[in-house]
Structure formats: structure tokens, C-alpha cells
Amino acid sequence: MSEAAPPSASKRRRRFRVVAAVAAAAVTTSVVVATPASAQFPVGVGPVPISFHLRDDNGKWFDSGLNLFGDQSLAVAEMPRLGTVGGLTTGGELTSLLNSDLSGALGNLVRNVAGQVPVLGSLGTELWKALNLDSTLASIQSIGASNPDATASATKAAGLLGSFATELSTLPADQPLDLNALPVGLDLQGALNDLAKFAVKGPPVTVNFTVDPNESSGIRDPMGLIAPEGAQGFPYENPAGAFFGERSIQLTEPGLYAFTDMVTPYMLGAVVVDDPLTIGLDFGKASQVNSRNLVVPTNSDIVNRLVNTFFNITNPNNWQQFKADSENSFDPIQPPVPILEYDAAGNPVLIPNLDAYFDTKFSYPKTLAKGNQLPAAPGVGEVWIDTEMEEWAGKDKVGSATKVDVTNWTVDRKIGAPSIDMNNPHNMWTDKDYKYLYQTEWFSDKVDVFDRNTGQFIRSTQVGHNPAHVMTEPGSDNLVIGINAGNEVVELAPGGTNVLRKITVSPTGEVRHPHAHWTSADGKTVVTPNVLTNNASVIDMPTGTVKTEKTGQFPIATSMTPDSSKFYTADFLGESLTCVSLAGNACNENGQKVHSKTIDLWANYSPQDGPKSGAPFGGLTIQLPVSPDGKALLAANVLSQTVTVVDPKTDQIVKDLPCTGGCHGINFGAKKGGGYYAYVSNKFSNVMQIIDIDPNNDGNISDAKVAGQLTLDPTSSTKMDGSISGKAGYGGQGVLPVPLVYNGWAQQNQGSWRSQLTCQQLNPITPSACS
Structure with missing residues (x-):
């Protein structure tokens, strides 16, 4: 030796x-x-x-x-x-x-x-x-x-x-x-x-x-x-x-x-x-x-x-474990x-x-703050979070839908659906009468329908490989589902009873892999982000015709402004957001209206040396909704564990806010007394955040803040259709606040919640209706 x-x-x-x-x-x-x-x-x-x-x-x-x-x-x-x-x-x-x-x-x-x-x-x-x-x-x-x-x-x-x-x-x-x-x-x-x-x-x-x-x-x-x-x-x-x-x-x-x-x-x-x-x-x-x-x-x-x-x-x-009442x-x-x-x-x-x-x-x-830090003001209604990585006894596949009562900030119900071995539930929506919960099975080929009030399983409809997101069309109440591993969107009849038609997102025939689409306020336009081809498909729903718009790299999610004048994509590998006009020039670049604009999430980041201290920084961005009143766009970033706050009036970044491991989903719900809460899900932690985009309701979003946080583990009072065997509260992805408060949906039917909503919440972009 x-x-x-x-x-x-x-x-x-x-x-x-x-x-x-x-x-x-x-x-x-x-x-x-x-x-x-x-x-x-x-x-x-x-x-x-x-x-x-x-x-x-x-x-x-x-x-x-x-x-x-x-x-x-x-x-x-x-x-x-x-x-x-x-x-x-x-x-x-x-x-x-x-x-x-x-x-x-x-x-x-x-x-x-x-x-x-x-x-x-x-x-x-x-x-x-x-x-x-x-x-x-x-x-x-x-x-x-x-x-x-x-x-x-x-x-x-x-x-x-x-x-x-x-x-x-x-x-x-x-x-x-x-x-x-x-x-x-x-x-x-x-x-x-x-x-x-x-x-x-x-x-x-x-x-x-x-x-x-x-x-x-x-x-x-x-x-x-x-x-x-x-x-x-x-x-x-x-x-x-x-x-x-x-x-x-x-x-x-x-x-x-x-x-x-x-x-x-x-x-x-x-x-x-x-x-x-x-x-x-x-x-x-x-x-x-x-x-x-x-x-x-x-x-x-x-x-x-x-x-x-x-x-x-x-x-x-290595997933972040928050305790409800202690660090x-x-x-x-x-x-x-x-x-x-x-x-x-x-x-x-x-x-x-x-x-x-x-x-x-x-x-x-690092020290994780206590999981339950409740906002001072309650929300209206409820929010559903897809806890996609929860493990349930009697199931081979993982995932559940978790309901939070936002009037008292409690985990009210979990649907694991062991009877159908529900597989990685990813995104949800509801019908205009709030009877149904529509649930995609991302790792399967089905959309499930549950009774929203009781959690009872009603039916599954086969739609195609790896359905990711689902929304309804205001007016017709038809469902639109993006087939993530395929090349089309599928339209279902109300209640998810049957397939009405399939629309290819690729007029030129190449495979595009559409993910998180968005539907316009009038239900006539659907936009899909196409991860395989670095573009977006703009679908005219009455005719089924498609045009293509260029985006950044690996666009994974979309949203629209409430007036449907422009849409945004989250460019997952482009480390950017892309704004694209749907009619006349509506995006903002240096004070001018332009057809499209790239919003750079790495303006304050050096790939060699790292982020600039104290400056906004994002990356690996996923969901990015615009608030129902058009005041703010919020974008969830996996790489930086932040939420980027963008002003849609200028298409400029205002600030960022903290989230937790695997920051993923965001959607807006009504805040009691006026304004909106954004509910933020996280794949690799067991909490959700609640963001108030305009705490004093003065129209200036520079004071947007994280108003609270909630653990998504079940409690002794949580109603469940089975028992959790592991990873309780984990896998936060799709987010569905109820009642629906986005323009086009807000005016349809607010059921028993109508009396709790302000006039501005019922008419999110027509303030004249409240004068």
C-alpha cells in the first residue's frame, strides 16, 4: 500500500x-x-x-x-x-x-x-x-x-x-x-x-x-x-x-x-x-x-x-413543517x-x-414562524386548496381537496375520495349555482365532480391525459379543461356530464402541452400557455379558431385583466412574465401602449453572484392572477419563495412578499367589508398565506402585505371521508375561493353570500354601478 x-x-x-x-x-x-x-x-x-x-x-x-x-x-x-x-x-x-x-x-x-x-x-x-x-x-x-x-x-x-x-x-x-x-x-x-x-x-x-x-x-x-x-x-x-x-x-x-x-x-x-x-x-x-x-x-x-x-x-x-401555534x-x-x-x-x-x-x-x-397567524378581518365564504401530496389510508394515489372556512379561519372539510382513489387533484372550479366542485386529476385522465356542500362524489368524466386546470365559461356555465399532456382543451356540459367538443390548441399540428388556461369575462376567449412551444394559444370559443402569440420560455400559467384587454403568462424557465394584448395595444412599456411586453423577474439578480439585497427577485414562476378590480397582479415564485406584486396599470414590479416552500397557486376571494384577499398555496409546506393587496383601500398597492397564514392540517372538527396517513396539509396547488368574485362570474349569482359583499365586489370594474 x-x-x-x-x-x-x-x-x-x-x-x-x-x-x-x-x-x-x-x-x-x-x-x-x-x-x-x-x-x-x-x-x-x-x-x-x-x-x-x-x-x-x-x-x-x-x-x-x-x-x-x-x-x-x-x-x-x-x-x-x-x-x-x-x-x-x-x-x-x-x-x-x-x-x-x-x-x-x-x-x-x-x-x-x-x-x-x-x-x-x-x-x-x-x-x-x-x-x-x-x-x-x-x-x-x-x-x-x-x-x-x-x-x-x-x-x-x-x-x-x-x-x-x-x-x-x-x-x-x-x-x-x-x-x-x-x-x-x-x-x-x-x-x-x-x-x-x-x-x-x-x-x-x-x-x-x-x-x-x-x-x-x-x-x-x-x-x-x-x-x-x-x-x-x-x-x-x-x-x-x-x-x-x-x-x-x-x-x-x-x-x-x-x-x-x-x-x-x-x-x-x-x-x-x-x-x-x-x-x-x-x-x-x-x-x-x-x-x-x-x-x-x-x-x-x-x-x-x-x-x-x-x-x-x-x-x-426537507419539506417545511409548520406548527399551528409555535415556531x-x-x-x-x-x-x-x-x-x-x-x-x-x-x-x-x-x-x-x-x-x-x-x-x-x-x-x-431557519426558524419557521408559527403556522396560524390569522388576519384581523375575516374573508367571505370559503377557499378550497388542493393539498395534492397528502397521503391517505386506503389510497394508492395521493392528494385531497381541503376546504377552509375563511369567516373563522378553520379547516372545515377534506375530500380525499378514497372510493375512487383520486389521483393528485390539481385544480378546481365551481358552477354558477355553487352546487358542484369540479376537480381535475392531474396524474390521471379524469375530471371529478363532487357536491360542494357535502363532499359527496357524484361522477368522473374522462377527458384526456393529465388534465391540469378547469374553469367555467360565464354565461353557458360549460367547463373548459386544459389537457396538459395533450394538445387540446376539452369543453364539458354543466355538471361535467359529458364532453361537448375538443379544440386543438395547435393549428399547425405540433404538440404544445397546454397547462393553466384562463377564460375571459364574457366566456368567449380562452388562453392557454404552451410549455413545449414557448407560446400561448388564443382560442375564440364560439368558432373554435386559434391564433398563436409568442411568450417567454416555458409558459406555465395565464391570467387576464378583468376587462379582458390583455393576458399575462408566467414564463417558468424564462424567469419573466409576458403581457400580451387581446385587442388593441394594452400592455405598457415606458409610458407607451404596446402589443406585448416582457416583465423581467431577474432585473435584480445576477446568476453568478446572486440577488441584490432588499430588491424584488423571482423565478420559476407559476400562477399569476390579476385581482378582480384590476389593481394588482400577484405571481408565485418557486425559486425565490416570494410573491411578486405587479401594477397592471404600468406593468411594472412594485415589490415582493414572502411565501413558503414550493409557492404555487394564487386566487382572489372577497374580504369582509370590501377589497380582496389573495390566497396562496405552497407545495412543500403545510400552510397557506393570505395577502391583502390594498389594506387601506386607497388604490395604492405599495402597502400590499401578507395579512395572515394558516396551517392546512385537519383538526378534530374537520369533516373527512377517510383518514390521512402522511404529509397532512402538504402539496398546496390549485386555489378556489367561493363565492367567485372575478368579473363575469361575480355578476352571475352570489347565493347566500350576496348580502356580505359590497357593491364594488359585485361590480368589480364598473364603479358607476355603485354611485
């Missing part, structure tokens, strides 16, 4: 040969075969494939077969290097690269008694394993043994690696380390580069995406979010759209790859393709980010912010692994422990 080797090096090296043998066998057969779920590999070496199974289950949306500290959406691969004698070197047992065998030691490293992060040397002999130096050493020794010409280079590299470990022992675990600034750093990098000449890169890594109807009731459409610069095929989009079956891609460069589902973009998976001759898990020198055509150094705010967001979404243990600590778990990034100057930067680094960068742990 080399003097530089840690005590456990020989043991790990023996395990390395097992993976090498599997990889070599795959190369010999020259055939890539999809592995069944029962033999699913979370690791890959060249043609030994990684297999993601896209599932309906919480936290298993991109199931890699690996459970890493509660996360099941990450896989790791080794970029194979072929030696001069044709041998395949792997650089280590791949699962050991993730330090799952050191979780206790590394957790203690991050959370010592004094509340400080110790130096790396406190790990003692475990330092070699914690920084994957043993894996690097095994690669060095393997190359040296396989080629006599490489022996001298390998001996030099091994010695420098030992000196490198000694230098690191005095440094803190939570700070990025510029390797070139260390005394031995440049020499070590040079020695590894020299050694690489004797072990050229082998074949690319294969990734299989499997969509099995036994695992996913809905069809899926995976695409790339992040890849190393130069990766061939990125962003791996499929023009044919969503599918059942299997699709394969090739990862051609070492580094970080991340994926999402174009139908359900909070479903995430990732692969780290590691170069065995680098220190730590290799993120690559620069990342292509599927947003604004970004290419950024891997040691940048946007890459690290997206990685942090990934682990806070894909690991259910709680939020301390998410990130893998305690060493990561190699590169800064803007091209210098290699080692993150010794990702968990410790993110604790420092993102200020973990």
Missing part, C-alpha cells in the same frame, strides 16, 4: 473491481438493454445504464433506485476511462462516492456542540473517505498498475494527494476552497492531468427514462434542466411530447445533469457523472442551464441555488459529499461538504 493511502484504501479498492467487471461486461456485449425495475441501477459506468422510473408517488417522481438520506431522485455515474491496455478503470464503487456510509460522522462535522463547523482534520482517518480521496487514489493506482509508462506519473500523483490531504486538514468544512490557491494544488492538478493521458475517456453514460402505466397513471415528458457545457443533445426535448414507454439519452461529458417532466415540472431527477481523476464529485467546469440560454460557471449562485432547490423538493424530509426549526438535509466546481476565472473550487456549505450559504437552520 502507498504511504499516501488511508487505512481503508485496500478494502475499497477490492470493491471497485466488482463495478469494473460489470462495466467491462457491458462493453463486451455492446448492447444496451433497459433494466427492469426489480434490477434498477442507481449507478452507471458508460454503457451500464442508469434507469429513472417516473412514478406518481411522493418523492419518487424520478425514482433512481437509490435512497440517499431520504432522496430517491439522484443517481451517480462514472465517466469511464480506457487504459492503454484496454482495461476499464472506474475510480471507485460508485455508491461510496455519495458518503452514505459516513452520514453519522459527517453530520457531527456539520452540527457540533458549539454550533460551529469544525475543521476537516477533525474527521481523522475518515477525511480520505469524506473527500473521496480514497476513490481518486484507487484510480491513480489502477492506471499506474495497468500501464508501466504511467507508473512514475501515478507515483507522483499519489504522493501529492497525500500532501493535499494534510493541507486540507486545517480548513473549515463549510467554505469553498480554491484548489489552485493551496500550496500543492497546482502541482496536484497538473499530475492528474498528466495521468489522464494514459486513460482516455470511454463511452458516454446511458440514461433510460421509463414511464410505466403501472407506476405512473399519466404520461410524462422528461427534458434537461442542467448539463455540462458541451453535452451533446441538451436539453433532450422530445418533439413528439409525453409518452408511455421508454426513452434513452446519452450523457457525453462529466458533470451535473438535472431533468424535469414538462408535464409536471416539480418532478425532478439528477445525475452526477464523475471523472475519476478529479477531486470530489465533478459538477463540470460550466453548466448549461435551460433558462435564458445561460452558460455559467458551476461555482455560481444559480447552479447552487438550483441544486439546493432540487434537494428541498425531491426529499420529502419550528427548518434544517434540510443535503448530501454531505465533496463537490468540485469551477469559478468564473476557471479555477477549480472544492466544496468539502455540500451540506455544511449550503447551511452557511442559505442560512440553515
Whole structure:
């Protein structure tokens, strides 16, 4: 054993040969075969494939077969290097690269008694394993043994690696380390580069995406979010759209790859393709980010912010848990692994422990305020929230609809619908008489109808793959449903009794994947945002004709001003909002009326350095309704956990307000005594926020504020049609306040709530009716 080797090096090296043998066998057969779920590999070496199974289950949306500290959406691969004698070197047992065998030691490293992060040397002999130096050493020794010409280079590299470990022992675990600034750093990098000449890169890594109807009731459409610069095929989009079956891609460069589902973009998976001759898990020198055509150094705010967001979404243990009447600590778990990034100057930067680094960068742990902070003024009626990730006894699928009585701020009812195994309820609407609750099953192909008062199931109507949103048409009361994994909207008769017609959103025939549509106040126009084609379809409902308007990247939701003069899209990957006129020029740009305008949510954000302190910042935006009186637009941002407040009169950002993990849905309801509350849902926390856009009702929205917050867990008085087995209150997505107060719906019928509404609320854009 080399003097530089840690005590456990020989043991790990023996395990390395097992993976090498599997990889070599795959190369010999020259055939890539999809592995069944029962033999699913979370690791890959060249043609030994990684297999993601896209599932309906919480936290298993991109199931890699690996459970890493509660996360099941990450896989790791080794970029194979072929030696001069044709041998395949792997650089280590791949699962050991993730330090799952050191979780206790590394957790203690991050959370010592004094509340400080110790130096790396406190790990003692475990330092070699914690920084994957043993894996690097095994690669060095393997190359040296396989080629006599490489022996001298390998001996030099091994010695420098030992000196490198000694230098690191005095440094803190939570700070990025510029390797070139260390005394031995440049020499070590040079020695590894020299050694690489004797072990050229082998074949690319294969990734299989499997969509099995036994695992996913809905069809899926995976695409790339992040890849190393130069990766061939990125962003791996499929023009044919969503599918059942299997699709394969090739990862051609070492580094970080991340994926999402174009139908359900909070479903995430990732692969780290590691170069065995680098220190730590290799993120690559620069990342292509599927947003604004970004290419950024891997040691940048946007890459690290997206990685942090990934682990806070894909690991259910990292979802924010609010307690109703007391504060709680939020301390998410990130893998305690060493990561190699590169800064803007091209210098290699080692993150010794990702968990410790993110604790420092993102200020973990955080204190969550008590969940129940009730507004001073009540609302009118009720609000329904789709708690899409609640787990119920007797159900294979997740999700429920949760009713909050906003007159006293209590969770009044939950509909889990175990009798029909309701699958990921996503968005809701109601009829003009408030008899029905219309509920889409996003991961299925149905719209369900319930009795709004009793929660009793009435019927389901099959409409098409992955129906996302539903609204009614003022006047006819017909339902309009967007078929997210398809290419059309479906119109149903009142009560959801039968399909009246299907209207394609794509007059040119390409698949568009429409998501959260909006309907005009007169019911004659429907606008769909099309995530696959970066545009919006404007549908004339009387004739069924469609025209197309350009938007930002990956438009996922729409809204309209109450006079239906213009619509907005939330450009999920464009980090922007787009305003588009529906008739004459109605959008505002520098004091002029224009046909369309982009509202930049990153005006105060640098992808390299991060957000400007105290300035509005948004990103990964989802729902964005305009208030019934046209005073404000509110946009929910996943990336920044904020709600952006926009003035529709100027189409300029006014401010932002805080929300919580997975900020998603917003809709407006009536505030008792006048004005409106916006109810905000959050996928990855168990609370909703209540925003008052104009607390003093003076027409100036600069004082918009979060007026309150409410936990969505059931109480002893909550009426339920079953029992919750896990994730109570989680998965907040669709939001439906009742009575409906948007222009066109507000004038139809307010039932027993009419006496509680002001004249202005009954006539949201015609103040003359109240004079």
C-alpha cells in the first residue's frame, strides 16, 4: 500500500473491481438493454445504464433506485476511462462516492456542540473517505498498475494527494476552497492531468427514462434542466411530447445533469457523472442551464441555488413543517459529499461538504414562524386548496381537496375520495349555482365532480391525459379543461356530464402541452400557455379558431385583466412574465401602449453572484392572477419563495412578499367589508398565506402585505371521508375561493353570500354601478 493511502484504501479498492467487471461486461456485449425495475441501477459506468422510473408517488417522481438520506431522485455515474491496455478503470464503487456510509460522522462535522463547523482534520482517518480521496487514489493506482509508462506519473500523483490531504486538514468544512490557491494544488492538478493521458475517456453514460402505466397513471415528458457545457443533445426535448414507454439519452461529458417532466415540472431527477481523476464529485467546469440560454460557471449562485432547490423538493424530509401555534426549526438535509466546481476565472473550487456549505450559504437552520397567524378581518365564504401530496389510508394515489372556512379561519372539510382513489387533484372550479366542485386529476385522465356542500362524489368524466386546470365559461356555465399532456382543451356540459367538443390548441399540428388556461369575462376567449412551444394559444370559443402569440420560455400559467384587454403568462424557465394584448395595444412599456411586453423577474439578480439585497427577485414562476378590480397582479415564485406584486396599470414590479416552500397557486376571494384577499398555496409546506393587496383601500398597492397564514392540517372538527396517513396539509396547488368574485362570474349569482359583499365586489370594474 502507498504511504499516501488511508487505512481503508485496500478494502475499497477490492470493491471497485466488482463495478469494473460489470462495466467491462457491458462493453463486451455492446448492447444496451433497459433494466427492469426489480434490477434498477442507481449507478452507471458508460454503457451500464442508469434507469429513472417516473412514478406518481411522493418523492419518487424520478425514482433512481437509490435512497440517499431520504432522496430517491439522484443517481451517480462514472465517466469511464480506457487504459492503454484496454482495461476499464472506474475510480471507485460508485455508491461510496455519495458518503452514505459516513452520514453519522459527517453530520457531527456539520452540527457540533458549539454550533460551529469544525475543521476537516477533525474527521481523522475518515477525511480520505469524506473527500473521496480514497476513490481518486484507487484510480491513480489502477492506471499506474495497468500501464508501466504511467507508473512514475501515478507515483507522483499519489504522493501529492497525500500532501493535499494534510493541507486540507486545517480548513473549515463549510467554505469553498480554491484548489489552485493551496500550496500543492497546482502541482496536484497538473499530475492528474498528466495521468489522464494514459486513460482516455470511454463511452458516454446511458440514461433510460421509463414511464410505466403501472407506476405512473399519466404520461410524462422528461427534458434537461442542467448539463455540462458541451453535452451533446441538451436539453433532450422530445418533439413528439409525453409518452408511455421508454426513452434513452446519452450523457457525453462529466458533470451535473438535472431533468424535469414538462408535464409536471416539480418532478425532478439528477445525475452526477464523475471523472475519476478529479477531486470530489465533478459538477463540470460550466453548466448549461435551460433558462435564458445561460452558460455559467458551476461555482455560481444559480447552479447552487438550483441544486439546493432540487434537494428541498425531491426529499420529502426537507419539506417545511409548520406548527399551528409555535415556531419550528427548518434544517434540510443535503448530501454531505465533496463537490468540485469551477469559478468564473476557471479555477477549480472544492466544496468539502455540500451540506455544511449550503447551511452557511442559505442560512440553515431557519426558524419557521408559527403556522396560524390569522388576519384581523375575516374573508367571505370559503377557499378550497388542493393539498395534492397528502397521503391517505386506503389510497394508492395521493392528494385531497381541503376546504377552509375563511369567516373563522378553520379547516372545515377534506375530500380525499378514497372510493375512487383520486389521483393528485390539481385544480378546481365551481358552477354558477355553487352546487358542484369540479376537480381535475392531474396524474390521471379524469375530471371529478363532487357536491360542494357535502363532499359527496357524484361522477368522473374522462377527458384526456393529465388534465391540469378547469374553469367555467360565464354565461353557458360549460367547463373548459386544459389537457396538459395533450394538445387540446376539452369543453364539458354543466355538471361535467359529458364532453361537448375538443379544440386543438395547435393549428399547425405540433404538440404544445397546454397547462393553466384562463377564460375571459364574457366566456368567449380562452388562453392557454404552451410549455413545449414557448407560446400561448388564443382560442375564440364560439368558432373554435386559434391564433398563436409568442411568450417567454416555458409558459406555465395565464391570467387576464378583468376587462379582458390583455393576458399575462408566467414564463417558468424564462424567469419573466409576458403581457400580451387581446385587442388593441394594452400592455405598457415606458409610458407607451404596446402589443406585448416582457416583465423581467431577474432585473435584480445576477446568476453568478446572486440577488441584490432588499430588491424584488423571482423565478420559476407559476400562477399569476390579476385581482378582480384590476389593481394588482400577484405571481408565485418557486425559486425565490416570494410573491411578486405587479401594477397592471404600468406593468411594472412594485415589490415582493414572502411565501413558503414550493409557492404555487394564487386566487382572489372577497374580504369582509370590501377589497380582496389573495390566497396562496405552497407545495412543500403545510400552510397557506393570505395577502391583502390594498389594506387601506386607497388604490395604492405599495402597502400590499401578507395579512395572515394558516396551517392546512385537519383538526378534530374537520369533516373527512377517510383518514390521512402522511404529509397532512402538504402539496398546496390549485386555489378556489367561493363565492367567485372575478368579473363575469361575480355578476352571475352570489347565493347566500350576496348580502356580505359590497357593491364594488359585485361590480368589480364598473364603479358607476355603485354611485
